[in-house]
Amino acid sequence: MKSLVLEEKLKLSLRDFPIEREETLGPRDVRIKLHTVGICGSDVHYYTHGGAGIFQVRAPMILGHEASGTVIEAGSEVSTLKVGDRVCMEPGIPDPNSRATRLGLYNVDPAVRFWATPPVHGVLRPTVVHPENFTFKLPDNVSFAEAAMVEPLAVGVHAATKAQVKPGDVALVIGAGPIGLVTALAALAAGCAKVFVSDIDDSKLELAAKLGTITPVNVSRQDLTQEILTATDGWGVEIVFECAGSPRAAEAVFDALCPAGRVVFIGVQMHPIAYDVGKAMVREARVEHVFRYAHVFPRCVAMLSSGAIDVKPLITRTFGFEESVRAFEIAASAPKGEVKMQIELPQ
Known part of the structure; x- marks a missing residue:
């Protein structure tokens, strides 16, 4: 599938990437067609520096972790989501048996697998497989663009x-x-x-x-x-x-x-x-x-739906998927006035 790939420091490409065959749909997973993905400062930092602290890009990696999309396939044991549901996704998947996770501190689980954090691939690509428990259905009045803002x-x-x-x-x-x-x-x-x-x-x-x-x-x-x-x-x-x-x-x-x-x-x-x-x-x-977040995605979705929080003014520019490389080049230049840039994938 065509993906936005960080090949190495300061080198991005849109190319076919053989990740789909690595992602088998489990009984409690859903397959999601991506709609909107935000450009995060961490994505830009990986692009401009090739890494961040202990996380270094040592092989081509797909970027992106602020995302929304539509369920296109559901595992046999999925009960809260169905094909056609509009969703946003929490990008970090912890080890359910780790001590941190069992204490409710899953965001600081050392084994957490987080999109676009080496060596885990991100979601600037057509589809992704994700656990039902970290995928959240959107109310009708929350747009895909707003839903991609739930992560930040x-x-x-x-x-x-x-x-x-x-x-x-x-x-x-x-x-x-x-x-x-x-x-x-x-x-x-x-x-x-x-x-x-x-x-x-x-x-x-x-x-x-x-x-x-x-x-x-x-x-x-x-x-x-x-x-x-x-x-x-x-x-x-x-x-x-x-x-x-x-x-x-x-x-x-x-x-x-x-x-x-x-x-x-x-x-x-x-x-x-x-x-x-x-x-x-x-x-x-x-x-x-603060290290990322825990237990707050449903609260964020609810506040967007109720109007308690309005993130729409923060979305200052939107690019098509074919413009992804240019979008990152612009984001890396830190233009004045820009807050959140997003990329829309073909539907």
């Missing part, structure tokens, strides 16, 4: 859950990329009265300001800590979500945090960062970390 939205919802948002909290989201903006939406949906979002891209900050009670701060010309302390009468925010993966931003996560506040690290740090224990201690700050 799940990160934000998981982060808001880890932060234990309480009604009326004020939060800061560092970074106005896709993960930063879905985290801001999740924080508002969870009960935050107000969210500050910081970045250096005015166009992304303008978009953020239209999403709800969000105050944008351009840190290239504004002092973030001072802006927040002024707006909160010197108290600070209850929650800081670090979504930029910026060492400089991470060094300052406690500066605008109120006493007993919470910090959630979401952005991937490629190298060790400075961490001011003294600033954390005097605040009795609680620090959490």
Whole structure:
């Protein structure tokens, strides 16, 4: 089947790839015809760097893990899905017998197999076989494009859950990329009265300001800590979500945090960062970390269907499948104003 293949660092191709014969439909699996696949920052990083940390691309690999599609075949024991159902898919499949999975922590199972994470292939291809338990039926009012946003939205919802948002909290989201903006939406949906979002891209900050009670701060010309302390009468925010993966931003996560506040690290740090224990201690700050998500896909689908969260403004460009290589080249250039780019496959 024709797939978008990362051959090696900085080399992509659309070509036939013999993966279909590797994917046998089990009794509790479904075969899905892909419709829409989002371009994630991790996909782009594999393309531009050939790897990320311990995950290195050592053989041609199909990219893509933010996906939606239609069930075209169901295994003999599948009971919750049928042919024709529109679905989105959680891309990580854990070992059901691992200790982490049995404790409910399946996202940190060391044996988890996650789409487009070497050596596991992604889903920028016509079809994929996936377990019923990690495939979720879409309500009629949720589009394929919105459904392909469930995967990044799940990160934000998981982060808001880890932060234990309480009604009326004020939060800061560092970074106005896709993960930063879905985290801001999740924080508002969870009960935050107000969210500050910081970045250096005015166009992304303008978009953020239209999403709800969000105050944008351009840190290239504004002092973030001072802006927040002024707006909160010197108290600070209850929650800081670090979504930029910026060492400089991470060094300052406690500066605008109120006493007993919470910090959630979401952005991937490629190298060790400075961490001011003294600033954390005097605040009795609680620090959490997020690795993907767990148990939140149904919540995300429900919030999209109810209108509690609207991700449509975050989808800024859509490409056809034949344009996939060009789409990645554009994504890798990090154009201003672009948040989430998606690829639609032929139907």
